[in-house]
Amino acid sequence: MIESHFARIRARHALSTEEESAIRDAMGPSRAFDAHHTFIEAGTPLNVSVLLVEGIAGRYKDLSDGRRQITELHVPGDFADLHSFTLKQLDHNLISLTPCRVVLFPHSNLTELTERYPRIGRLYWFATNLDAAIHREWVLSMGRRTAIARTAHLFCELQVRLSLVGRAEADGFDFKLSQVDLSECLGLTDVHVNRSLRRLREAGLMTFRGGRVTLHDLDGLREVAEFDPSYLYLAPHPL
Amino acid sequence: MIESHFARIRARHALSTEEESAIRDAMGPSRAFDAHHTFIEAGTPLNVSVLLVEGIAGRYKDLSDGRRQITELHVPGDFADLHSFTLKQLDHNLISLTPCRVVLFPHSNLTELTERYPRIGRLYWFATNLDAAIHREWVLSMGRRTAIARTAHLFCELQVRLSLVGRAEADGFDFKLSQVDLSECLGLTDVHVNRSLRRLREAGLMTFRGGRVTLHDLDGLREVAEFDPSYLYLAPHPL
DNA sequence: CGTTCGTTTGAACGACCTCAACGATCGTGG
DNA sequence: CCACGATCGTTGAGGTCGTTCAAACGAACG
Numbered sequence: 001m002i003e004s005h006f007a008r009i010r011a012r013h014a015l016s017t018e019e020e021s022a023i024r025d026a027m028g029p030s031r032a033f034d035a036h037h038t039f040i041e042a043g044t045p046l047n048v049s050v051l052l053v054e055g056i057a058g059r060y061k062d063l064s065d066g067r068r069q070i071t072e073l074h075v076p077g078d079f080a081d082l083h084s085f086t087l088k089q090l091d092h093n094l095i096s097l098t099p100c101r102v103v104l105f106p107h108s109n110l111t112e113l114t115e116r117y118p119r120i121g122r123l124y125w126f127a128t129n130l131d132a133a134i135h136r137e138w139v140l141s142m143g144r145r146t147a148i149a150r151t152a153h154l155f156c157e158l159q160v161r162l163s164l165v166g167r168a169e170a171d172g173f174d175f176k177l178s179q180v181d182l183s184e185c186l187g188l189t190d191v192h193v194n195r196s197l198r199r200l201r202e203a204g205l206m207t208f209r210g211g212r213v214t215l216h217d218l219d220g221l222r223e224v225a226e227f228d229p230s231y232l233y234l235a236p237h238p239l
Numbered sequence: 240m241i242e243s244h245f246a247r248i249r250a251r252h253a254l255s256t257e258e259e260s261a262i263r264d265a266m267g268p269s270r271a272f273d274a275h276h277t278f279i280e281a282g283t284p285l286n287v288s289v290l291l292v293e294g295i296a297g298r299y300k301d302l303s304d305g306r307r308q309i310t311e312l313h314v315p316g317d318f319a320d321l322h323s324f325t326l327k328q329l330d331h332n333l334i335s336l337t338p339c340r341v342v343l344f345p346h347s348n349l350t351e352l353t354e355r356y357p358r359i360g361r362l363y364w365f366a367t368n369l370d371a372a373i374h375r376e377w378v379l380s381m382g383r384r385t386a387i388a389r390t391a392h393l394f395c396e397l398q399v400r401l402s403l404v405g406r407a408e409a410d411g412f413d414f415k416l417s418q419v420d421l422s423e424c425l426g427l428t429d430v431h432v433n434r435s436l437r438r439l440r441e442a443g444l445m446t447f448r449g450g451r452v453t454l455h456d457l458d459g460l461r462e463v464a465e466f467d468p469s470y471l472y473l474a475p476h477p478l
Numbered sequence: 479c480g481t482t483c484g485t486t487t488g489a490a491c492g493a494c495c496t497c498a499a500c501g502a503t504c505g506t507g508g
Numbered sequence: 509c510c511a512c513g514a515t516c517g518t519t520g521a522g523g524t525c526g527t528t529c530a531a532a533c534g535a536a537c538g
Contacts (some may be wrong), residue, residue: 016309034483038460042469043469059375061376062380063379063383063384063465064465067383068383069379069382071374071375071378071379071385072375076250083368083371083372085361085364086361086364086365087368087369087372087472090370090516091375091376091469091470091472092372092375092470096276103498104389114360115357116356118353118354118357118360121353121357121364122324122325125324125325125360125364125367126325127368128364128368128371128455129325129326129371130326131365131366131371132322132328132368132370132371132374133331135310135332135371135375135377135378136298136300136310136311136330136331136374136376137300138374138378139308139310139374139377139378139426140300140302140308140310140428142378142381143308143381143425143426144302144306144307144308144381144426145302146267146525146526147504147525147526152465163424166255167346178483178485179485180484186382186524187526188379188471188527189527190484190485191486191526191527191529192525192526192527193529194485194487195486195487195526196484198486206252209485226302226303230281230282231330231331233326233330233412278537328515371535384492385493386493386494398520399497407538417515418516418517419516427494427495428494428495428496429516430494430495430496430497430518431493431495433517433518433519434494435520437518437519449503450516
């Protein structure tokens with residue numbers, strides 16, 4: 001059920017079998033959602049954290065005129081709101097962008113887990129800091145990258161993150177979002193996302209069609225995006 | 240020396256005198272920097288975390304053409320790179336935007352501190368999650384707010400964060416950044432920042448001149464910005 | 479077979495950028 | 509005390525990237 005979570009952790013840190021089973025013992029019940037269901041709303045008091053095991057989820061904030069900004073995407077194996085363990089409520093919403101399956105972790109279990117295994121606490125702290133690093137890269141994208149580079153960068157990031165949990169290859173991956181969803185990630189209009197995708201396709205770099213990303217030239221795509229994966233902290237880190 | 244740090248913590252959480260002195264015991268040496276000195280570079284192995292006690296600092300990332308994006312500002316009392324405690328190196332740089340004074344906390348001291356006082360560990364975890372919340376709001380600003388609203392929003396955020404540590408009032412605060420620095424925070428050109436500031440001034444909302452922000456109409460400014468301070472988690476949170 | 483949802487394309491507009499010049503302020507040295 | 513350079517702020521003119529509005533197209537589905 002949560003194999004992808006362990007894969008994600010082990011991409012960066014060692015994890016003993018004792019630690020692994022301690023994490024398993026902290027698991028609560030599982031839930032499934034249809035696509036486009038907001039399963040956590042900003043401001044709601046929370047006493048569980050949500051681990052995503054299947055599907056793509058997103059964090060988002062809305063402006064009063066209805067325009068929406070997704071601030072981060074989540075892939076299987078990600079703790080989608082480990083933040084709430086310390087924040088106790090969120091400043092943003094969480095939505096399933098495809099059908100999703102999650103596992104709930106009661107905060108009381110997490111308190112016990114992290115007090116008994118302080119190293120797991122630091123591992124999870126690391127995980128939320130990794131979310132912050134992804135946010136920073138998105139700020140850079142929104143602030144300084146053109147629409148083309150920004151679009152290319154998002155697919156480069158997803159390719160890396162999905163391949164860590166066996167959901168992507170170097171030549172492509174399934175990705176069942178609409179162009180409207182994409183535009184909400186990229187801070188662009190859906191019309192302009194469509195045009196950017198066309199230009200990436202015509203440049204022979206990648207195709208996004210029918211819920212599938214095909215990477216014709218990953219190196220070229222990374223060059224356009226100025227993609228430097230160091231913000232994803234892939235090298236093993238002693239902790 | 241680190242009174243503003245305790246003020247910042249106590250704005251959100253209770254802190255016993257025992258916890259306070261445990262934090263004091265973890266302090267390392269102090270350092271001072273001139274303005275515009277990059278004091279932590281991306282990729283450098285780190286074994287200390289930096290607490291800002293005086294001045295304004297910023298996290299930034301550069302693109303290959305030299306364009307720069309600041310992804311977060313730090314005010315006195317902020318741990319400017321508590322992230323490195325778990326990440327061990329940063330994906331971005333830290334710069335003093337005004338003359339700054341910092342206190343170093345060796346990671347070994349922080350490990351000891353947080354293992355002995357798990358609640359302080361959660362408080363600091365909260366602090367890095369608050370950084371992530373600020374990042375998300377900036378992603379929203381960059382992606383969906385106009386130049387005027389984005390500029391207004393930044394000053395609203397600073398007013399709140401600085402007043403928590405006694406560096407701002409409802410009618411203004413000292414803020415010795417250049418318009419170029421500001422433009423690197425806002426993902427705009429310096430020219431356009433200048434025009435946005437002019438429009439905010441002509442609308443009777445605020446003036447930024449000579450290193451000083453004067454807030455003529457804070458409510459009006461917040462309205463333009465659609466500023467909702469809940470992302471700063473000001474209400475006391477049991478932890 | 480009509481409905482719905484997502485994609486694609488065109489034309490016109492506007493927000494922000496680029497480039498360039500000028501002005502204001504301030505510290506420094508003659 | 510003034511001249512000077514350096515830095516930062518201000519303004520204008522014109523260009524570009526991305527948006528807005530509108531319409532047509534295609535695929536999936538009951």
